[in-house]
Amino acid sequence: MQPYESHVERLIREAQERGEFDNLRGAGKPLDLGSVDDPDWWIKQKMRAEGLDGAGALPAVISLRREAAGFPESLRELRSEAGVRAVLVDYNDRVRFDRLVPRDLKTPPLVAPLVDIDAMVAQWREL
Known part of the structure; x- marks a missing residue:
């Protein structure tokens, strides 16, 4: 009596x-399983292989906090005060919008800081 072979098993056998x-490609080579201590090793490896930036996968509030941490250094390349002010106004607008998004009540609130535009422009001038 022959054992049962499913449709998928038959396709693989054929x-x-x-x-x-x-x-x-990669036949006979060990699998790169990444770090045993990092449960997200596989997704990080896939993102590197695909050339993807992980920043797009972050919650908006985390991205905003990272952006704020980069001020004023990230503004260094801007040549005009009007350009710096436009970037900072846009940032503050996105922070205000993010604060209106409903949150999960089970997690502690996390908010991005608003920036003082005049103080940041003064720091930009010093750069």
Whole structure:
């Protein structure tokens, strides 16, 4: 009596018989399983392989806090005070909008700071 072979098993067996799994990239090499201590190793590895930036996967409030931490150094390349003010006004507008988004009541609130535009412009001038 022959054992039961599912449709998928049959397709795999037939592909093996045709040699479609021969000479695959990475064949015979150990798998890179990343760090045992990092549960997200696989997604980080996939993002690196695909050339993706992880910043887009962060919650908006975390991205805003990172952006604020980069001020005023991130403004160094801007050549005009009007350009600096536009960037900072845009940042503050996004912070205010983020504060209006409903939050999960089970987690502690996390907010991004508003920036003092005049103080930041003064720091930009010093750069």
